[in-house]
Amino acid sequence: DVLKGCMTPLVLSPYSGWVLDRVVGQPGQENASSRSSTPKECTPLTSGSCSQEKVTSGSLQGSSPLSSTEPSETKGNSDLSLLETEQEIIQAVLPSKATEVEGCIRMYEEMHSLKGKEGLRQRQEQQEQMVRAVSDLASEQLKRFDELKELKQHQEFQDLKEVIEKSSKEAQGQQEKLKEEHRHRAKILNLKLREAEQQRQRQEELERLRKEEGEERLRRLYSIQEEVLQLNQQIDPNYRHKDLPKIDLSAYSNRGNQICGLVSGLIRTTSERGLPTPADVASTERALQEMRELIASMQQEITAAVEEKKRSEKEESQKQKELLKKEQMKAQTSAPAEQLGGKQQKEGLQVKADESIMQWYQQLQDASEQCVASFSEISNCKDNSEVKKIKTDLQKAATIPVSQISTRSGTKLKEIFEKIDNLLSGKAVQTGGRVVSVTQHPQGLDFVYYKLAEKFVKQGGEEVAAHRDAAFTIAVVASGIWELHPRVGDLFLAHLHKKCPYAVPFYPALKEGTSVEEYQRMLGYEVKDSKIEEQDHFLKRMSGMICLYAAIIQVQWPHGSKQGKHPHGLNYGWRWLSQMLNMEPLADVTATLLFCFLEVCGNALLNLYKAQFWKMMIFIQEDYIPRIEAITSSGQMGSLTRLKQFLEECLQQKKIPVPKGALKPSFWKS
Secondary structure (H helix, E strand, O other): OHHHHHHOOOOOOOOHHHHHHHHHHHHHHHHHHHOOOOHHHHHHHHHHHHHHHHHHHHHHHHHHHHHHOOOOHHHHHHHHHHHHHHHHHHHHOOOOHHHHHHHHHHHHHHHHHHHHHHHHHHHHHHHHHHHHHHHHHHHHHHHHHHHHHHHHHHHHHHHHHHHHHHHHHHHHHHHHHHHHHHHHHHHHHHHHHHHHHHHHHHHHHHHHHHHHHHHHHHHHHHHHHHHHHHHHHHHHHHHHHOOOOOOOOHHHHHHHHHHHHHHHHHHHHHHHHOOOOHHHHHHHHHHHHHHHHHHHHHHHHHHHHHHHHHHOHHHHHHHHHHHHHHHHHHHHHHHHHHHHHHHHOOOOOEOOOOHHHHHHHHHHHHHHHHHHHHOHHHHOOOOOHHHHHHHHHHHHHHHHHHHOOOOOOHHHHHHHHHHHHHHHOOOOEEEOOEEEOHHHOOOHHHHHHHHHHHHHHHHHHHHHHHOHHHHHHHHHHHHHHHHHOHHHHHHHHHHHHHHOHHHOOOOOOOOOOOOHHHHHHHHOOOEEOOEEOOHHHHHHHHHHHHHHHHHHOOOOOOOOOOOOOOOOOHHHHHHHHHHHHOEOOOOOHHHHHHHHHHHHHHHHHHHHHOHHHHHHHHHHHHHHHHHHHHHOOHHHHHHHHHHHHHHHHHHHHOOOOOOOOOOOHHHHHO
């Protein structure tokens, strides 16, 4: 309410008190001088004027604050100028009672206004104090709030820190746990790895031991095979006892060959399978024991039959004389029989080989005899045990590898070839657990040359005769050795011509003074104790050697550093066939050998000579077969029939099949 009254606009000027004071002062002075009869009026007026003066002074004092509350000094200056103007006007205005009353009223209002202003000021001060108190309280509360907020944030930070620390500790604990588990697992894994490594090492050790044992067993098998072959060779000198009464020693020979075949087959199977087992060694040892028992039994029977043989020697001598007479009679009657059969055939065929071929044949035989003479010291070493031991070792080193040639593996064949080549080149080789070299004796090389060539020919008469497909494996090794060591080839031909004169071809004639047994040996028959081998066995041996010869002339060792010309190629095969067809045929022999030769070598000759070979085939069919038919009996037609069928099929089909057992490129990868 006070503020409202104060704010009400006044009618009078705020300087009215001052104006009134001035106005009242002047009339008082005048009335005092002129109106002394009116004191009652003057007194109150004076008092009023006094009061007015006080009021005025108070108003003036109060106005000055008001004036001081003006917004600016410029406004104060303007009010002062206005006041001066009003004074001048008021001086001109005459005072009146109404004006006095009005001035009193104004003074009262001014006083009341001043009081209100004072109260307002006090209230303002109180209000300001309250505001300041409230502000201070709010500030304090704000500070407390900030402190509480900061405390709360600190607590939250502490809680978060504790949570983080707790989480960190838990994470560290989990990490430690994981590390511990990792260390545990690593430890277990290391143990497993060590166990696996130890297991692997044990396996390798077991495998090494197994391999060493297998190799030892394999060496044992080879040594057993070598001993079996040597024991089987001991049977050969005993063939002279075949005609002993009540004794058939061929059974021992057959059984010996069976045992050798059994041991060879077992070794072949073992090599294909891997390393031999103890059972394989036991089997070969049983075979060796059986061979020993066989030799012992044979020797016992021979010893028991020697005396009986002595008693029958006279009878045998008489039988030999009669047989000689019969053979001479047959030789005398053979020429007329041939002439009789040749009346229906063309004339001009030879009864013996060309002179150049015979000279070549004689040169080879002379070279063979010279070779035998060159190692006479080794041959006659009965009193020298050291030389005898060297002879035995060299013979084993030369013959055993040839016996081990087979069709099962090209790699094995290379090893055999390298072993033979190393032996002939003067390098040391191992055989039967001993180291052997031709340099151990000055005559060792010639001795090995001779025995190796002899063994090749023997394999033709035995192994090839029994298994035709073995011809090419033996032939390729023989051809390769022949190319590197030509003297072996010459000795091979000399042995071949001696064992099979039809390989020249050469038909020895019966000379005066030559015994029947010697003549049969010249023809290629085996005669032991005046008993000639059977015709079938003879033809089988001859065909085996011819097959080997036919294979040798068409193959070469494929792994030589320098592949040169074949030392004894297909041109010799063409010469042999031509010479064979230029000679009179022999019953059963000519047909058998022609069939074997054409079956093995016909395809190679056809590829080389083309049309010329077909002409020769036609000549055989049309001209030469009738000559063979003319001298062949009904019981000897088997080989001739096979030859005729072979020629007919080849001429009809215009091709000659690849021989069985021919080596393919894939063989050398086996």
